[in-house]
Amino acid sequence: MKVDLIIAHAFVLTMEGAGVGIVENGAVAINGDSIAAVGATDEILAGYQADRVIDASGKLVMPGLIDAHMHTGLSIFRGMAQDMSHWMRKGMWPLMKNSTKEETLKGSLVTIIEGIKAGTTTFCDFDHSMGRIVSHYAKIGARARVAETVNELSDDIGKLPVGELYPLDPAIGNRKLVANIKLFEEWHGKENGRITCLFGPQGADMLGKELLLEVKALAQKYDTRIHMHVAQGDREIEQMVKRHQKRTIPYLDELGYLDSRLMAVHLTEATKEETQLVAKRGASMIYCAGSIGIIDGLVPPIMDFLEAGGQAALGSDQAPGNNCNNMFNEMKFAAILNKVKRADPKVFPAWLSLRLATIESAKAIGLDHEVGSLKAGKKADVIILDLEAPTLCPIYTDPIRNIVPNLVYSARGNEVETVLIDGQVIMENRKLLTVDEKEAFRQAQEAADQISRRSRDDIAAADSDVYRMMEDGYL
Amino acid sequence: MKVDLIIAHAFVLTMEGAGVGIVENGAVAINGDSIAAVGATDEILAGYQADRVIDASGKLVMPGLIDAHMHTGLSIFRGMAQDMSHWMRKGMWPLMKNSTKEETLKGSLVTIIEGIKAGTTTFCDFDHSMGRIVSHYAKIGARARVAETVNELSDDIGKLPVGELYPLDPAIGNRKLVANIKLFEEWHGKENGRITCLFGPQGADMLGKELLLEVKALAQKYDTRIHMHVAQGDREIEQMVKRHQKRTIPYLDELGYLDSRLMAVHLTEATKEETQLVAKRGASMIYCAGSIGIIDGLVPPIMDFLEAGGQAALGSDQAPGNNCNNMFNEMKFAAILNKVKRADPKVFPAWLSLRLATIESAKAIGLDHEVGSLKAGKKADVIILDLEAPTLCPIYTDPIRNIVPNLVYSARGNEVETVLIDGQVIMENRKLLTVDEKEAFRQAQEAADQISRRSRDDIAAADSDVYRMMEDGYL
Numbered sequence: 047m048k049v050d051l052i053i054a055h056a057f058v059l060t061m062e063g064a065g066v067g068i069v070e071n072g073a074v075a076i077n078g079d080s081i082a083a084v085g086a087t088d089e090i091l092a093g094y095q096a097d098r099v100i101d102a103s104g105k106l107v108m109p110g111l112i113d114a115h116m117h118t119g120l121s122i123f124r125g126m127a128q129d130m131s132h133w134m135r136k137g138m139w140p141l142m143k144n145s146t147k148e149e150t151l152k153g154s155l156v157t158i159i160e161g162i163k164a165g166t167t168t169f170c171d172f173d174h175s176m177g178r179i180v181s182h183y184a185k186i187g188a189r190a191r192v193a194e195t196v197n198e199l200s201d202d203i204g205k206l207p208v209g210e211l212y213p214l215d216p217a218i219g220n221r222k223l224v225a226n227i228k229l230f231e232e233w234h235g236k237e238n239g240r241i242t243c244l245f246g247p248q249g250a251d252m253l254g255k256e257l258l259l260e261v262k263a264l265a266q267k268y269d270t271r272i273h274m275h276v277a278q279g280d281r282e283i284e285q286m287v288k289r290h291q292k293r294t295i296p297y298l299d300e301l302g303y304l305d306s307r308l309m310a311v312h313l314t315e316a317t318k319e320e321t322q323l324v325a326k327r328g329a330s331m332i333y334c335a336g337s338i339g340i341i342d343g344l345v346p347p348i349m350d351f352l353e354a355g356g357q358a359a360l361g362s363d364q365a366p367g368n369n370c371n372n373m374f375n376e377m378k379f380a381a382i383l384n385k386v387k388r389a390d391p392k393v394f395p396a397w398l399s400l401r402l403a404t405i406e407s408a409k410a411i412g413l414d415h416e417v418g419s420l421k422a423g424k425k426a427d428v429i430i431l432d433l434e435a436p437t438l439c440p441i442y443t444d445p446i447r448n449i450v451p452n453l454v455y456s457a458r459g460n461e462v463e464t465v466l467i468d469g470q471v472i473m474e475n476r477k478l479l480t481v482d483e484k485e486a487f488r489q490a491q492e493a494a495d496q497i498s499r500r501s502r503d504d505i506a507a508a509d510s511d512v513y514r515m516m517e518d519g520y521l
Numbered sequence: 522m523k524v525d526l527i528i529a530h531a532f533v534l535t536m537e538g539a540g541v542g543i544v545e546n547g548a549v550a551i552n553g554d555s556i557a558a559v560g561a562t563d564e565i566l567a568g569y570q571a572d573r574v575i576d577a578s579g580k581l582v583m584p585g586l587i588d589a590h591m592h593t594g595l596s597i598f599r600g601m602a603q604d605m606s607h608w609m610r611k612g613m614w615p616l617m618k619n620s621t622k623e624e625t626l627k628g629s630l631v632t633i634i635e636g637i638k639a640g641t642t643t644f645c646d647f648d649h650s651m652g653r654i655v656s657h658y659a660k661i662g663a664r665a666r667v668a669e670t671v672n673e674l675s676d677d678i679g680k681l682p683v684g685e686l687y688p689l690d691p692a693i694g695n696r697k698l699v700a701n702i703k704l705f706e707e708w709h710g711k712e713n714g715r716i717t718c719l720f721g722p723q724g725a726d727m728l729g730k731e732l733l734l735e736v737k738a739l740a741q742k743y744d745t746r747i748h749m750h751v752a753q754g755d756r757e758i759e760q761m762v763k764r765h766q767k768r769t770i771p772y773l774d775e776l777g778y779l780d781s782r783l784m785a786v787h788l789t790e791a792t793k794e795e796t797q798l799v800a801k802r803g804a805s806m807i808y809c810a811g812s813i814g815i816i817d818g819l820v821p822p823i824m825d826f827l828e829a830g831g832q833a834a835l836g837s838d839q840a841p842g843n844n845c846n847n848m849f850n851e852m853k854f855a856a857i858l859n860k861v862k863r864a865d866p867k868v869f870p871a872w873l874s875l876r877l878a879t880i881e882s883a884k885a886i887g888l889d890h891e892v893g894s895l896k897a898g899k900k901a902d903v904i905i906l907d908l909e910a911p912t913l914c915p916i917y918t919d920p921i922r923n924i925v926p927n928l929v930y931s932a933r934g935n936e937v938e939t940v941l942i943d944g945q946v947i948m949e950n951r952k953l954l955t956v957d958e959k960e961a962f963r964q965a966q967e968a969a970d971q972i973s974r975r976s977r978d979d980i981a982a983a984d985s986d987v988y989r990m991m992e993d994g995y996l
Contacts, residue, residue: 065994122915125923128930129856129870153915160911336857340930343860343868370912370931378850379857381604382811385818386858392986393818395604397995436635437845439962440597440628440969445977446987447996448600455603455815456845458639458933487914494915502920511867512921519540520872521922 049077049096050469054087056102057433057441057449061109061405061419066397066450070443074107076426079238079469084420100464104434106449109419110167110189110427110467111373112407115273115311115332115361118182119173122153122493124365128340130511132208133367137512139204140504141497147175149493154179155486157371158186159478161362164372164459167427167467170309170332170361170411172246172273177229184237186480187472189427191411192233193246193273194226196261198253211288212252219257223264230268240468242270242413244309249275250294251285258301265307271412272303276310276324279342283315295320304329309411311361314338314346321347325356330410333402335379336370337363345387348380349394359407360399373403374459381454396454430464437461524552524571525944529562531577532908532916532924536584536880536894541872541925545918549582551901554713554944559895575939579909581924584894585642585664585902585942586848587882590748590786590807590836593657594648597628597968599840603815605986607683608842612987614679615979616972622650624968629654630961632846633661634953636837639847639934642902642942645784645807645836645886647721647748652704659712661955662947664902666886667708668721668748669701671736673728686763687727694732698739705743715943717745717888719784724750725769726760733776740782746887747778751785751799754817758790770795779804784886786836789813789821796822800831805885808877810854811845812838820862823855824869834882835874848878849934856929871929905939912936 058072073090075082083090120138122145127137154173161169168189173179176194183190198219199212206212230243245268247253247261265272277283277294286294295316298304304327311332313321324331333348351358360380362371377399384394408418416425433441433449437456442448465473472480505513515521533547548565550557558565595613597620602612629648636644643664648654651669658665673694674687681687701720709718720743722728722736740747752758752769761769770791773779779802786807788796799806808823826833835855837846852874859869883893891900908916908924912931917923940948947955980988990996 063994066996068994068996124915124931125927126917126921128926129867131867133866156911156914163911336930339857339861341866343864343866345861365931368930369927370933372912372933375853375933382814382854382858383861386814386820386861389818391608391816391818392604392606395990395995397990434959434962436631436638436958436962437847439631440599440966442601442969442973444973445980446601446991450996451603452600452844455811455843456599456840458845458847458850458935460933460935483911484909487909487911491915494917498917498919505920515870515872516921519538519543520870521541521543521925 047082047094049075049082049094051076051098051100052090052094052096053100053102053107053428053430054091056105056107058084058420059106059108060084060421061401062421066400067419068447072107074420074428076469079425081420081422081424081426083422102430106431106433108429109404109417110429110465111165111403112168112359112411112418113161113166113362113371113373114170114359114407114411115334115363116169116171116371117173117364118154118157118171119150119175119179120364120366121157122150122490122497125369127366127512128369132510133341135204135208136508136510138366140508141501143204144501144504145497147178149497151178152490152493155182156490157365158182158188159481159483159486161371162186162188162465162473162478163462163476164374165429165462165465166373167429167465168413168417170273177225177232180229180233180241183241187467187470189240189417189467191242191244191413192229193244194222194229195246195248196222196226196253197248198257211285214254216254216257219253223257223260227264238468244271244273247272247274249278249282250298251282255301258303262303271307271309273309273311275312277316277320278312278314280315293320295323299323299327312338312346313351314342314344316347318347318350321350322354325351325354330357330359332359332361332410333380334361334363335376335383337368339379339383341367345383349384349388357406357410358402359410360402372459374457377403377454396451399454400450426466426469428466429462431461432463435461522557522569524550524557524569526551526573526575527565527569527571528575528577528582528903528905529566531580531582533559533895534581534583535559535896536876537896541875542894543922547582549895549903551944554900556895556897556899556901558897577905581906581908583904584879584892585904585940586640586878587643587834587886587893588636588641588837588846588848589645589834589882589886590809590838591644591646591846592648592839593629593632593646594625594650594654595839595841596632597625597965597972600844602841602987603844607985608816610679610683611983611985613841615983616976618679619976619979620972622653624972626653627965627968630657631965632840633657633663634956634958634961636846637661637663637940637948637953638937638951639849640904640937640940641848642904642940643888643892645748652700652707655704655708655716658716662942662945664715664892664942666717666719666888667704668719669697669704670721670723671697671701671728672723673732686760689729691729691732694728698732698735702739713943719746719748722747722749724753724757725773726757730776733778737778746782746784748784748786750787752791752795753787753789755790768795770798774798774802787813787821788826789817789819791822793822793825796825797829800826800829805832805834807834807836807885808855809836809838810851810858812843814854814858816842820858824859824863832881832885833877834885835877847934849932852878852929871926874929875925901941901944903941904937906936907938910936
């Protein structure tokens with residue numbers, strides 16, 4: 047059979063089956079946007095012909111990584127809000143209120159480039175003005191599963207004293223929901239199906255009950271998922287108890303929210319019983335190891351969730367307070383933070399991290415019919431890594447293979463040489479083919495310079511821990 | 522004044538003073554092996570002339586990183602011992618007993634290359650047959666502070682049932698000590714002073730009292746430091762209590778070991794009081810965040826040690842059970858693991874990690890008169906990073922700078938473009954000039970293939986957690 051491309055002589059991780067689906071000296075045949083076949087090089091070369099054959103000797107071929115939770119619209123503020131208390135109010139807010147949507151859009155592009163260069167091919171992006179951010183994914187050729195942020199908060203919510211109940215304004219909520227619907231109608235299924243849309247209620251504390259139920263009904267109507275922060279911090283739980291006399295998870299359960307349409311992000315403040323309930327109801331959990339580690343100094347209950355049979359995925363969250371969007375970072379942190387939480391080196395082995403960034407993640411976000419593993423019929427989202435990088439050297443294959451632990455615990459992301467998404471080569475020899483990287487960085491820098499100028503007084507007034515570090519010469 | 526090289530127009534972190542020593546638009550003048558001056562670009566260009574001026578616009582210039590604890594002789598086993606119990610006995614031992622010194626030497630070179638490519642310029646390497654490993658540092662041109670491993674254990678110690686008291690053999694100890702003395706006499710101060718030697722008693726449980734005291738006397742005689750694992754695991758504490766009816770730290774204190782000559786590695790099992798005692802006595806602590814996180818699922822008491830006024834440094838330890846030797850990895854893990862340990866995002870800010878990988882590390886290992894900061898008169902160990910990498914973009918300089926948090930929380934190590942050690946350019950545009958990388962990796966692979974073949978039966982017999990994962994398709 048004639049196909050467009052064969053990648054041959056590779057060490058292949060298909061991520062099919064219960065483990066990692068090893069094929070030593072394997073090959074992948076790609077036709078159009080899809081995988082035609084995966085198998086031993088001999089068999090693939092016997093059964094398929096292609097104009098282009100990539101000799102991947104000394105390379106690792108695997109499914110592209112899936113980042114199940116991001117806010118790329120915040121990336122322009124990278125490095126401005128960590129090592130501090132009140133990171134959102136004192137770190138982010140003075141910058142956010144002084145930035146334009148055009149400027150945050152420039153930051154978003156940098157993060158998407160960062161992600162692709164570290165092997166991310168599917169981006170679950172969640173942000174305000176997603177209608178504009180999504181154009182980046184269309185242009186670059188990446189796969190994106192996007193949601194518009196929906197809440198009932200006014201733009202000057204940052205002024206509210208800590209601890210006070212947020213005023214909720216249904217008119218604002220309605221306007222934002224309309225934007226989410228518009229996103230869905232304009233983009234869902236576009237770009238050969240690479241772009242799909244979700245609903246994005248920000249958190250149970252930020253929307254009234256009516257709007258939450260409306261979102262739920264819309265997700266059913268459009269047959270899509272809900273991407274939502276759940277029990278993401280003590281601030282949220284306080285708001286919920288004050289407003290509804292209930293913690294988030296029991297409240298959502300009463301509303302019928304905890305089902306397989308829900309991608310519940312963080313669960314940082316969920317009790318063990320609440321975590322088990324979310325798993326039992328069939329909602330998935332998105333675990334952001336690096337972000338919650340930096341912002342809160344906490345390890346969310348991912349192990350309890352997995353032990354309760356829940357479907358989970360890893361996500362990198364926003365750049366300020368992580369401060370990167372690199373799934374190799376997430377895989378390593380997920381593993382080590384949970385070993386430490388349980389004081390047991392056997393907890394969260396490398397293969398689990400790798401699955402939670404590929405096939406399990408695909409299931410958790412509802413895209414496993416298309417991505418997450420290398421299998422005939424799935425979309426050709428494939429990455430090729432250099433096994434001769436110093437971080438992966440040497441390779442053992444017998445009687446124990448060391449490639450998976452070295453991917454998770456040693457690789458930095460720059461081992462990724464080639465990235466294919468939807469059958470198209472997006473990056474080759476670490477050069478992105480669909481976007482001018484230098485120009486993207488130049489424009490992001492220009493935007494940051496503007497934001498910096500405008501936000502000076504507000505940053506000084508916030509008098510954050512970070513601002514004091516700056517004054518004392520620590521930054 | 523005429524100098525050899527000026528690096529100008531850079532964003533400079535000198536790491537002098539209490540913070541990070543920022544010089545925006547700064548320059549470094551280098552003459553021979555030393556720094557002639559550091560300051561504003563204008564001033565440096567007015568006061569110095571050089572044949573070569575590197576325009577470092579858009580670059581960050583800072584002191585080379587110091588890895589205060591490594592065992593590069595174990596790197597050939599990278600990725601073979603993690604996510605398991607009994608990592609040393611069941612993971613490492615079946616491989617170690619089937620490898621030759623020539624083979625482990627090949628692995629060592631890979632790790633040194635990995636380190637330099639991630640900005641490490643000073644390597645505190647601790648291993649058996651250091652007399653041979655040290656040649657790598659001489660050839661590559663890196664700075665190394667090396668110790669030979671000294672213990673009284675026979676080579677077949679791995680056969681001993683878990684929990685039994687190790688038989689100590691003074692004759693073996695003496696032979697190993699002689700090798701450490703030979704290392705010192707042959708190498709200390711060699712290569713223009715780049716190579717310095719320490720004494721390396723492996724741990725208080727692995728040497729008799731007499732040999733420990735002999736090592737101490739020799740360190741005084743040669744006026745050098747002692748690099749030693751202290752309270753590194755429950756196994757060690759059990760041995761100590763069984764043999765000496767004392768825990769490690771009180772025992773060492775009685776022997777007068779806890780003084781400023783001692784670099785105490787790990788302290789994993791030290792109580793708060795013991796940790797404070799080590800700090801009070803003036804010994805330094807080497808904290809290996811990634812390694813102890815993976816191997817033990819623990820966070821050593823570095824915060825208690827720092828709060829007691831102790832002098833600490835970060836180290837990457839061995840590749841199997843970390844599994845990398847990258848100080849950017851250590852800086853990020855040190856910060857986040859301690860935030861999580863204390864459930865406080867303000868704990869272990871970025872600047873602290875950066876200091877513990879540069880100037881504080883230099884003090885902890887006794888090389889701060891030569892390295893750890895950029896200052897006239899110090900050795901020219903300097904790294905240049907690309908500030909236009911996606912991980913560091915965008916840059917804010919006012920009213921808050923984001924470079925230090927992004928270095929610690931976002932950079933991966935491959936942002937390092939150029940490395941100078943002792944005034945010599947060792948790496949340029951990420952290409953190592955003093956060693957053939959590909960050939961090094963090829964030889965390491967060849968060695969691993971041999972070890973793999975020989976150790977098959979022993980690995981099967983050990984029946985480790987990792988071996989079972991392999992059988993089940995998880996590796």
